[in-house]
Every structure is written in structure tokens, then in C-alpha cells.
Amino acid sequence: MTDSNAIHAAQDLFVATPDGPRLLGSRCATCRAPYFPASEACHNPDCQHSDIQPAHFGPNGTLWSVTLQNYPPPPPVVAPEPYRPYAVGLVDLEADGIRVIGRLQVEDPESVPVGGPVEMVIASLGHQEDGQEVVSWQFKPC
Numbered sequence: 331m332t333d334s335n336a337i338h339a340a341q342d343l344f345v346a347t348p349d350g351p352r353l354l355g356s357r358c359a360t361c362r363a364p365y366f367p368a369s370e371a372c373h374n375p376d377c378q379h380s381d382i383q384p385a386h387f388g389p390n391g392t393l394w395s396v397t398l399q400n401y402p403p404p405p406p407v408v409a410p411e412p413y414r415p416y417a418v419g420l421v422d423l424e425a426d427g428i429r430v431i432g433r434l435q436v437e438d439p440e441s442v443p444v445g446g447p448v449e450m451v452i453a454s455l456g457h458q459e460d461g462q463e464v465v466s467w468q469f470k471p472c
């Protein structure tokens with residue numbers, strides 16, 4: 331559970347909905363090309379008419395690849411001391427036609443089930459010095 335007053339690590343990239351978290355992207359209504367972050371124009375060279383509409387992506391996907399964040403990332407992430415490496419996944423959101431990167435919520439970053447199902451959650455990245463919680467989208471095995 332996250333603080334309802336928590337700061338989003340990035341503005342206009344994700345939202346909590348009654349059906350769970352979603353990424354805020356866009357999709358071309360002509361050729362169906364998805365964009366995350368949202369694009370104002372279609373970049374498909376075969377598309378005859380750019381018609382960009384807002385789109386929500388997620389929450390279900392498949393873990394396509396994983397790596398370890400072996401050093402503290404820059405703000406807005408708040409790295410606790412002592413720093414513990416964590417897993418970062420490239421997640422295939424098959425239903426949306428995109429792959430996105432997100433932190434993985436797993437106890438042991440060395441034993442992440444690549445190829446397994448994951449779901450998007452909004453979770454804490456830590457607390458700033460002023461006590462304000464910072465949150466972002468993340469993925470957890472399901």
C-alpha cells in the first residue's frame with residue numbers, strides 16, 4: 331500500500347484506475363501503433379494518416395527479460411542505505427503490443443521467472459528526506 335499523497339516519480343506516465351494501474355500512452359487510430367510515453371504523431375512509415383488517441387496500457391504482461399540494478403539510480407528514486415541491488419524487467423504487454431521497463435517486486439532478484447506472467451502495480455520507490463513517498467509503476471509475478 332502506498333501513501334495517497336505520494337509523489338509520482340514521473341508525471342503523466344501512469345494512473346491508478348478502479349481496475350488497477352495503467353500506463354498513459356497513445357495509439358494511432360489508423361494503423362493501431364501503440365506509443366509509450368504518449369506520442370503526438372504516428373511514427374509508422376507505412377501509416378497513411380496519423381490519428382493519435384490517448385490509450386491506457388497494462389496491467390498484465392509477460393516478463394521478457396531481466397537485469398539487476400547494481401548501483402543506486404539517480405533521483406527521484408530514493409535508495410535506502412545500505413543499497414541492495416534490485417531486479418528491473420522488460421515486460422511484454424502482449425495485449426497492447428508494447429514492451430516496457432519496470433522495477434520488479436521480488437524478494438530474490440537472482441531468481442526472477444523470465445517468461446512468467448507479471449502484473450503492474452503502483453509501489454513505493456522510497457521516501458525523500460522530507461518524508462514524502464515517491465511511487466512509480468512496477469511489476470510483480472502473478
Ligand SMILES: [Zn+2]
Nearest residue numbers: 358361372377
Ligand atoms: Zn499510424
